Amino acid sequence: MKSTQKEDEFSGEKKEEEDCSTFSDGNSDQPFILPGVPLNLLHMGGMIPGHCLPITCGSSNQTNTETNSTPTTEIYKRNCLCTHTQKQFVSGVIITIAMGAVWVGFTHFGKNTYTDSFSAPLVVVYFYTSWMVVFYPVYITIAYIVARGSVELKQLCRESIMIYKEEEFKPLRFSVRTIIFCFVWTIGNYSYIRALRLLGAMDVIALYATNQSFVYMLSWIVLFEKFIAIRILAMIFSITGIVLFAYADGFGSPNMWGVVLAVTSASAASVYRVLFKKFIGEEASLGKVSVFLSLIGFGNLLCLWPFIILFYLTKTETVDWSVLPWTPLCASAVLATVHQFLSNYSGVITFSIFLEMGLLFGIPLCAIADLVWRNAQFPGMKVSAAVLIEIGLLLIVLPEGWHTYVMRLCRCLRQEPNPVTSAGSNELPRPSRFEWRNTTY
Template sequence: MGFTALQFFGRCSLFCLLWVVTNYMFVCSLRILDTTDVIALFSSNVSFIYLLSWVVLHQQFVGIRIVAVILCNTGIALLAYMDGVPETPTLGGVVLASTAAAGSAVYKVFFKKLIGDVTSGQLSIFFTMIALLNLLAMWPIFIFLHLTHIETINWSQLPWVPLVSAAILSLVINLIGNFGLVCTYQVFLSFGLILAVPASSVIDIYIYGVVFKGMELAGISLIVIGFLLVLLPDNWPDYINILLKIHRRYQKRNKSRLKETESLSGQKSRLRTANGMVK
């Protein structure tokens, strides 16, 4: 990877901090907002990734992606004020979920900037170090909160089945997200995130009885549209030109076929009398 052990340890510590803070804000937002709203807000991280990549990684400027960023930010604003009063907990939940999305974008962009392209083995070592640092840094905080009774845990009342299921799914998601690039393209992995929005909405409606209001639906829709616009390739106008050319060729073929059928029908009509008899 091209840097010393001290630099490697320091960068692992930085990404460990980003990882913990981002996941903590994401989980806290789930206590305030519906799951669909949180996932939609977290999906806006693609717009933050583009802005940071443009500034930090000096990627190509694409005008349609700026439109996508504006749509995502508009959707976030609509979700923040969907209850009408800015003093409600909704605003805090939207801020937490949006900050988690921004933290995820910082994590991904600076990973590309500071770590660069790595092999699967190097990536495994890197995430192993982050996990160890996470374990070493978090257990003193857990003991402090428990001993000071700021946050006590009743082990007999914990929902172990949902917790274990969530832990397993989180592990699978992180493995697919980080190692899936070896097997497939980033765009396919990104589509998985946006497909979680309609899936979670179905679960919220039929299991938890959630009713989505007009402003809430508008905010989620704008974020989804912005997400899809960010995924457009840099040369997307070329694909539109190709489709237009194919459409024009198809129209020309239809016109030529119509002319041929008209000419054939005209010839047949001249060979017959008005009663339909052959001359």
């Protein structure tokens, strides 16, 4: 009788150990189990999918399922755990580096368009914006090929044309909104290219990166988004960086107008993004985004050429049509198109936070490029300004409550395992005084 009882206890302990080491594959809805770790300590606020969340083994409110898998299957499942999430993170890191490098290349080639016989930022904007017309034709062709004739071409076009948040198509309202987007796009890009004539590439990129702070401020005012106190601190850092750049270039000097143009570009970019969120939405389909980008390209292609002629006749811009800088023009157009593709289409394979961190990587990369290829010198004031803008950009990009999750994770890593709990006790460890509000028993 005693031997039978001991065997039952031993089999129960062995069964519990097997349950605690059970992992599910990436396609299952069952979470994997990590023994001795409460749920509220490692939950990263939506950054980790539900099938990758750890839950406590041995709790009285939790039922563990038995598995009859072989040891080889268990090893395979552990190695394949969170494969989809890992792919998203790896893809996000690659896209962040690519977006930063592409934007740096676009900025440097845009600066190289200025020569003795060519100084026409509006022509540069007109040239690379016209390339955006190809987005929707390429998308509709690929979508029709992938559908293999199961969806008619008219239906694909009909689903994509309603790009704005409206129940029915009204041509006048549609045209007015498109013209507004084209105007804001042109102002922002023209100011950016114009600023490159007066300032270095790193200065312009750093000043342009403050648009994230302006986006948050406008979203809070116009879209009534949630107020987050730490992002106000990010805005203070960004504004301080702008003032330091202006002070380093000298108030009243020609270079200060470059700072004004770069900040104007950042402001126009923030208005563009807020209008996009208000009228189109961040959950727009790829078809609608493709139509929108092609409309921006077509609108600028149709409306900007009279202003190019006007600027040329009034000597506002210098253009020698026989000696155009085709290499930097084409290179900037290609890189601008690639950047639009990465920023608008990469959200389907990675987290949105990585799409906003391109400039965070681009600022130091551009500084290195300036040092290597342009022999630029950065005074301490500009370095301090760039660091402040980087900190402000980081505080804006990080998700809400990130500091809370980092503190909890650090406390979890420092916490020593309780031998009583490890022995199989069903009682959860008592929380600290800092997390009693978020813990339920």
